[in-house]
Amino acid sequence: MLDDGRNVDSIFRDLEEFKKMNMTYESGRILGSMCTKPDPIGLKAYKMFIETNLGDPGLFEGSAKMESQVIDMLGKLLHLDDASGHIVTGGTEANFMAMTIAKYLFLENNSGVPEVILPCNAHFSFKKICPMLSVKPVYVPLKDYRMDCSVIEEYITDNTMAIVALAGSTELGLVDDIARISEIAQKNRLYLHVDAAFGGFIIPFMKNDKSHPLNFDFSCEGVDSITIDPHKMGLAPVPAGGIIIRDKKHLEKLSVKTPYLTKEKQTTVVGTRTGASTAATWTLLNYYGKSGYKRIVNESISLTKYTYNQLKQIPQIKLTCKPDLNIISFKVENMDSKLLQRKLLKLGWRVSVSENPYAMRLVLMPHVKKEHITEFIKTLKKVIEEK
Numbered sequence: 001m002l003d004d005g006r007n008v009d010s011i012f013r014d015l016e017e018f019k020k021m022n023m024t025y026e027s028g029r030i031l032g033s034m035c036t037k038p039d040p041i042g043l044k045a046y047k048m049f050i051e052t053n054l055g056d057p058g059l060f061e062g063s064a065k066m067e068s069q070v071i072d073m074l075g076k077l078l079h080l081d082d083a084s085g086h087i088v089t090g091g092t093e094a095n096f097m098a099m100t101i102a103k104y105l106f107l108e109n110n111s112g113v114p115e116v117i118l119p120c121n122a123h124f125s126f127k128k129i130c131p132m133l134s135v136k137p138v139y140v141p142l143k144d145y146r147m148d149c150s151v152i153e154e155y156i157t158d159n160t161m162a163i164v165a166l167a168g169s170t171e172l173g174l175v176d177d178i179a180r181i182s183e184i185a186q187k188n189r190l191y192l193h194v195d196a197a198f199g200g201f202i203i204p205f206m207k208n209d210k211s212h213p214l215n216f217d218f219s220c221e222g223v224d225s226i227t228i229d230p231h232k233m234g235l236a237p238v239p240a241g242g243i244i245i246r247d248k249k250h251l252e253k254l255s256v257k258t259p260y261l262t263k264e265k266q267t268t269v270v271g272t273r274t275g276a277s278t279a280a281t282w283t284l285l286n287y288y289g290k291s292g293y294k295r296i297v298n299e300s301i302s303l304t305k306y307t308y309n310q311l312k313q314i315p316q317i318k319l320t321c322k323p324d325l326n327i328i329s330f331k332v333e334n335m336d337s338k339l340l341q342r343k344l345l346k347l348g349w350r351v352s353v354s355e356n357p358y359a360m361r362l363v364l365m366p367h368v369k370k371e372h373i374t375e376f377i378k379t380l381k382k383v384i385e386e387k
């Protein structure tokens with residue numbers, strides 16, 4: 001740090017330079033991100049509440065009221081009346097809270113090392129959470145890229161504290177058979193957490209496909225908690241994650257006394273935490289309503305179908321699976337995916353490569369429009385043909 005401060009104009013000139021180094025969502029060239037350009041209405045609300053701290057809610061009672069209304073709205077969206085939960089920093093923190101609750105419940109009646117059963121394709125946040133909580137992860141293999149429900153029970157032991165299932169896997173956007181997993185959890189009296197960090201703001205707004213229903217929420221009676229992130233398909237600015245909990249008593253397991261604050265206790269991991277994310281989410285839920293989100297989601301789903309069909313017509317391309325949501329995975333014959341990724345990057349396109357399966361991954365978020373895809377397909381064909 002300098003001894004004396006600097007001239008504000010020169011600082012902002014530097015800031016402009018830093019900003020130029022960033023990619024922008026508007027360019028339509030970010031094809032591997034689960035975040036998108038924040039909606040301007042949400043952003044306006046975010047800025048309006050930027051100084052608020054939900055860690056001391058007695059000072060910001062309006063913000064605290066908004067948070068409880070957001071949790072109520074998200075609960076109802078997920079078919080749960082009287083939900084409890086919080087707006088948190090993201091999916092990682094939401095999953096962390098759910099796993100902590102499951103561990104505390106387990107320890108009430110057991111003394112062994114707790115185990116959590118989760119699909120092999122669970123998000124890497126669980127690779128952080130399990131060691132932090134000293135919980136043993138037990139990975140269940142996949143069948144057709146989804147958790148293989150037929151073998152889950154083989155992995156249950158006396159030390160199993162919970163099952164985790166996915167509604168929108170990170171790599172392929174696929175949804176596990178939550179209805180069936182919910183029955184398994186109920187039968188074995190196990191805590192069930194659904195990681196719908198990505199799918200939570202998509203599935204409730206999709207047209208229902210009767211031949212392939214995506215039941216994933218609290219309508220499945222065994223589901224105890226759900227991660228649902230506004231900063232993904234909810235269009236809220238980062239950071240905005242959501243944890244929704246069926247049983248109020250479960251959230252209370254996280255309760256810690258905060259004697260000198262304006263409220264007696266906290267049930268979040270983070271102490272000082274912004275009320276801006278809650279304000280943005282509250283605003284967007286009210287502004288769009290179900291019909292607005294349906295429009296946004298269905299535009300992304302239609303573009304996904306269009307892109308899928310375009311890619312299908314390229315003979316060298318092999319698509320991994322039919323998408324459930326707005327993620328497409330593919331390989332190019334005789335071309336390494338990382339090499340293709342680098343070539344596309346040189347041409348200005350940011351595509352990610354998934355590990356399992358090892359393949360190119362496109363996430364069709366709302367900032368991606370048809371004209372970007374047309375341009376991208378043209379570039380992709382050129383790169384493939386140059387080989």
Ligand code: 0PR
Binds near residue numbers: 033035123170
């Ligand atoms: N659960 C699932 C299913 C996820 O996909 C993610 C993040 C998380 C939990 C964790 O959420 P937070 O990152 O909010 O803690 N999935 C994306 C991923 O890892 C996050 C992301 C978003 C990555 C934007 C890149 C990016 O540009 O791929």
